[in-house]
Amino acid sequence: MCVKYDTFYFKDAKSFLIDQSEEEILKFIELYKSEASAWDISSQYYPIFINSSIYSHIPYQCTTSKCEYCNAYIFKKIPRKNNRKMELFYCINCNHTNDKNCKCSRCVEKRNQDVLLNKLAFIEKWNKYYEQNYSGSYDINSLSVLDLVYLQLIIRLYAVNDEYLSFYKKSKLEKNVYPSGNLNIEGDLKEKILAFIARKIIIPVKNIKPNTETFEDFKKGLETMNFELTDWNLNIRIPDANEISSLKNLSFYLNQKKYTSLECDFLWKEVYDYLIKSYIKSLSEMYLDDKIFDFTIDLFIDDLRDDFSISKTLNICYYSINSTHFNMNKYKYSDPKKINTHFRNRVVEAIEKNKNQIHLMKDFNLPSILKPLLIHQFILGEVLKIKEEITYSKLNFKDSF
Ligand SMILES: [Zn+2]
Numbered sequence: 001m002c003v004k005y006d007t008f009y010f011k012d013a014k015s016f017l018i019d020q021s022e023e024e025i026l027k028f029i030e031l032y033k034s035e036a037s038a039w040d041i042s043s044q045y046y047p048i049f050i051n052s053s054i055y056s057h058i059p060y061q062c063t064t065s066k067c068e069y070c071n072a073y074i075f076k077k078i079p080r081k082n083n084r085k086m087e088l089f090y091c092i093n094c095n096h097t098n099d100k101n102c103k104c105s106r107c108v109e110k111r112n113q114d115v116l117l118n119k120l121a122f123i124e125k126w127n128k129y130y131e132q133n134y135s136g137s138y139d140i141n142s143l144s145v146l147d148l149v150y151l152q153l154i155i156r157l158y159a160v161n162d163e164y165l166s167f168y169k170k171s172k173l174e175k176n177v178y179p180s181g182n183l184n185i186e187g188d189l190k191e192k193i194l195a196f197i198a199r200k201i202i203i204p205v206k207n208i209k210p211n212t213e214t215f216e217d218f219k220k221g222l223e224t225m226n227f228e229l230t231d232w233n234l235n236i237r238i239p240d241a242n243e244i245s246s247l248k249n250l251s252f253y254l255n256q257k258k259y260t261s262l263e264c265d266f267l268w269k270e271v272y273d274y275l276i277k278s279y280i281k282s283l284s285e286m287y288l289d290d291k292i293f294d295f296t297i298d299l300f301i302d303d304l305r306d307d308f309s310i311s312k313t314l315n316i317c318y319y320s321i322n323s324t325h326f327n328m329n330k331y332k333y334s335d336p337k338k339i340n341t342h343f344r345n346r347v348v349e350a351i352e353k354n355k356n357q358i359h360l361m362k363d364f365n366l367p368s369i370l371k372p373l374l375i376h377q378f379i380l381g382e383v384l385k386i387k388e389e390i391t392y393s394k395l396n397f398k399d400s401f
């Protein structure tokens, strides 16, 4: 602490004024306050200011005002020149400076208390909100088989230490949890997660850490779905449990779940229909002016799904589209009805022709732009346990039931 003549406080202990007389110090302060430019002052006191600003040498001066905390007289420093900053303020007794980030013990204590009060208020509001919104839980058996598969995949991808779900933790996302999968929350998976959140199947963990976000921001976050906001839990209980089950128990339950053959048929339909329809749609866009209707596909897809693998179905669809395209050009028509009828007839013929000799048909690959969605890869590989990628076929899993 450097106080001179009971009236000057030097924050900078290297100030050249420390060793000057009271008179010299006052003279210098007047000079600084005067019209004299920094250049004038510097040249008068050369070489003192070569490595330091003039202002840093000026001391605080004792005033007659008293510190609000300790009642000691406070010291003030004249404002910096050409600067809108207020005059500086300092209590040599308790270190209070009166500015926003004052480090004196009273100010620090006051700020901590404010933070604590905000935190408590936040927690109270949050608990109320939580109570109102997330009190009921789902019995796992009330969810559809597709929901369960999605949840199994979501746990696989986003569970952290079997404790909670996190949709943003980089380390988790970067880990190659599922081969060839797109690990950003994109497309169907993101939509599904949002839908689960809307249905309150995926819910925020109760003990969230209130941080700089205010409660209002948090609510906004829930509506606009800011994945970074919190960690998440599943609001589900396994049979015989009264309260929601831990992620660990749910994960165990789902991983050992045996799907019935009916459920497998349903899942197979989910994947098969999606892939075949996307394939037909993409070819139809290219060759048939995008005129194939969904319901045309629905008329024959049931007859293909049980017996033809995906790769053989692609074969049938490809040739049928080709034939329709050729026919359209040859007889110069563009009537969607005619196009759909021709296409459907070709498919039905191909089914008839090939159903007893499927093994002779050539396998077609899915075009690379039509990679199965992450959930479909999961259903094929993990639930139906079909290993041969190109020839995904119901026959591959049928026998195990
Ligand atoms: Zn004080």
Ligand SMILES: [Zn+2]
Pocket: 095, 096, 097, 098, 102, 103, 104, 105, 106, 107, 108
């Ligand atoms: Zn203070």
